[in-house]
Amino acid sequence: MKKKGQVELTFNWIYVALAGAIILLFFVGIVIRQAKVSEEQLSGEVVRILDSILSGASVSEKTKNSVEAGGLSDYVIYFDCNEGVGEFGLKGKPARMQNSIDPLFAPKEIQSSFILFWSLPYHLPFKVIDFLFVTAPNVKYYLVGNDEEFVNEFLDSTAGLEQEGFNREYVADLNDLKAEGKIKVRVVDVDGLQVPEKGIPAGLNLFSDEDVSAIAFIGGTNLANFYQKEGNLWKKLNKEPVEIISLDEERNAAKYAAIFTESAELYTCNMKKAFDRLEILTEVYGGEEIAQGKIGGKLKQMVDFYKNRPASSECIALLLEYKSNAKDALRALNTGAAGCRLELGFGESPLSCAEIISVANELGKINEDLRINCVQLY
Amino acid sequence: MDRTGQIKISETIAVLFIFFVLILFGIIFYYKYQQAAFFEKEEELLGAKAIEITLKTLFLPELICSKGAAEPEDNCFDVLKLDSVDKTFRKYADDYYFDLFSYATISVKEVYPGDSSWLLYDKPPLKINRKEPTFFVVSLRDDLTDENKPQYRLGYVEVVAYS
Numbered sequence: 001m002k003k004k005g006q007v008e009l010t011f012n013w014i015y016v017a018l019a020g021a022i023i024l025l026f027f028v029g030i031v032i033r034q035a036k037v038s039e040e041q042l043s044g045e046v047v048r049i050l051d052s053i054l055s056g057a058s059v060s061e062k063t064k065n066s067v068e069a070g071g072l073s074d075y076v077i078y079f080d081c082n083e084g085v086g087e088f089g090l091k092g093k094p095a096r097m098q099n100s101i102d103p104l105f106a107p108k109e110i111q112s113s114f115i116l117f118w119s120l121p122y123h124l125p126f127k128v129i130d131f132l133f134v135t136a137p138n139v140k141y142y143l144v145g146n147d148e149e150f151v152n153e154f155l156d157s158t159a160g161l162e163q164e165g166f167n168r169e170y171v172a173d174l175n176d177l178k179a180e181g182k183i184k185v186r187v188v189d190v191d192g193l194q195v196p197e198k199g200i201p202a203g204l205n206l207f208s209d210e211d212v213s214a215i216a217f218i219g220g221t222n223l224a225n226f227y228q229k230e231g232n233l234w235k236k237l238n239k240e241p242v243e244i245i246s247l248d249e250e251r252n253a254a255k256y257a258a259i260f261t262e263s264a265e266l267y268t269c270n271m272k273k274a275f276d277r278l279e280i281l282t283e284v285y286g287g288e289e290i291a292q293g294k295i296g297g298k299l300k301q302m303v304d305f306y307k308n309r310p311a312s313s314e315c316i317a318l319l320l321e322y323k324s325n326a327k328d329a330l331r332a333l334n335t336g337a338a339g340c341r342l343e344l345g346f347g348e349s350p351l352s353c354a355e356i357i358s359v360a361n362e363l364g365k366i367n368e369d370l371r372i373n374c375v376q377l378y
Numbered sequence: 379m380d381r382t383g384q385i386k387i388s389e390t391i392a393v394l395f396i397f398f399v400l401i402l403f404g405i406i407f408y409y410k411y412q413q414a415a416f417f418e419k420e421e422e423l424l425g426a427k428a429i430e431i432t433l434k435t436l437f438l439p440e441l442i443c444s445k446g447a448a449e450p451e452d453n454c455f456d457v458l459k460l461d462s463v464d465k466t467f468r469k470y471a472d473d474y475y476f477d478l479f480s481y482a483t484i485s486v487k488e489v490y491p492g493d494s495s496w497l498l499y500d501k502p503p504l505k506i507n508r509k510e511p512t513f514f515v516v517s518l519r520d521d522l523t524d525e526n527k528p529q530y531r532l533g534y535v536e537v538v539a540y541s
Contacts, residue, residue: 055430127444284466297463
């Protein structure tokens with residue numbers, strides 16, 4: 001009887017210990033799972049907030065602002081773009097956001113306590129879309145070279161952003177460049193005479209390769225090459241020079257976009273988004289059958305209005321009849337944008353998009369002429 | 379002895395029963411709390427989405443009152459574009475604009491002097507769980523007038539976001 005009691009007592013303790021351990025394990029499991037879910041939710045929330053910030057910054061024209069990253073500064077934010085679909089998210093976290101509409105030009109990775117946003121409208125010749133540039137105070141932009149006009153324009157344009165923390169400096173000679181601290185360096189060779197010829201300046205030797213990149217605009221042309229540091233040399237990232245498709249205007253959004261983007265792939269991928277929109281907009285102005293030479297949209301309404309007014313023959317001529325007329329220009333712009341979009345979609349350097357620039361200039365001239373006695377197309 | 383054993387077994391079963399009932403209560407409470415939090419979050423996200431779509435609509439190059447190379451007029455839609463843009467929105471609704479607006483209905487209504495209305499984008503989901511309308515006052519510019527100067531009208535843009 002005494003022995004039976006001892007066995008029962010021991011059994012009870014073992015039973016209690018086992019049951020307790022199982023219950024404890026159950027709750028520990030719940031806590032661990034919940035912690036993981038919370039972390040995923042947090043990264044999702046962070047990416048969603050970042051997306052809202054980007055949406056807000058991209059829609060309004062010429063906005064410059066900085067946003068305190070707060071808890072985001074613990075994470076590396078990455079930006080990518082493939083086949084016309086942009087993506088950003090937190091490195092190493094599952095949450096990410098994709099966007100095939102808004103062109104976003106940024107370094108490949110940012111980790112900073114402040115994030116800087118700048119949006120600029122892209123005109124071809126009418127407003128096509130707003131380009132959003134994203135950067136951080138710990139990315140330093142060094143302008144080198146002798147294209148004074150562009151250097152001054154860029155420094156003036158970014159003066160407001162500098163107050164928000166944008167970090168840029170002009171050095172005439174690449175070898176005079178002295179960078180220090182835990183920063184990323186972006187060299188902007190404004191006339192293409194120093195990168196890659198002069199190699200990596202001594203002031204950048206201690207930087208890791210992925211922290212130093214460059215863009216060289218080939219002087220007198222609309223072409224640019226993208227580079228990355230590789231030891232003591234510049235490694236060219238694109239096979240053929242990349243064409244900067246833009247009108248010759250101040251605050252050239254397409255040129256500035258190339259400065260803020262680290263690679264040619266990211267640049268052309270985001271430019272494709274602009275050409276998607278350009279093709280659609282030509283249909284808003286010229287009608288959905290403008291590619292076949294049949295007018296519609298805003299153009300048709302203007303033509304119908306002026307047709308019934310004999311005094312407005314000049315307007316009809318500018319819209320339809322002159323050798324250089326709005327209908328033909330819109331048609332050429334529509335087909336040009338479609339072709340260009342396809343080329344960029346295949347990841348090709350958009351050299352054959354050059355034609356678009358002359359057509360856009362022509363349409364811009366027609367629109368100016370319309371202003372004298374008629375309603376402008378855009 | 380048998381009776382004591384039976385009592386002990388009943389006691390253990392009762393304890394286990396109460397334990398599982400408490401666990402069940404806990405799970406039900408947690409589920410209800412999560413459900414309420416989920417609906418609250420869904421509502422918050424839908425509100426944010428509606429505002430975001432409204433913001434995007436107000437700055438759409440397809441609608442804005444442009445002035446050549448100058449900056450476009452704020453909160454203004456071009457009537458000539460409004461009259462023809464619905465075809466473009468319909469044509470590219472799935473390929474392009476769905477990525478921009480997702481499930482939403484966007485319309486513009488004139489309130490003075492006329493009462494014209496334009497349905498620009500209409501993409502409700504098959505099953506509507508919730509909808510959030512947002513309104514924003516805009517001016518409507520009509521360039522084609524006999525007076526050779528633009529005529530401005532008053533209207534509003536209505537954006538209904540769905541989830």
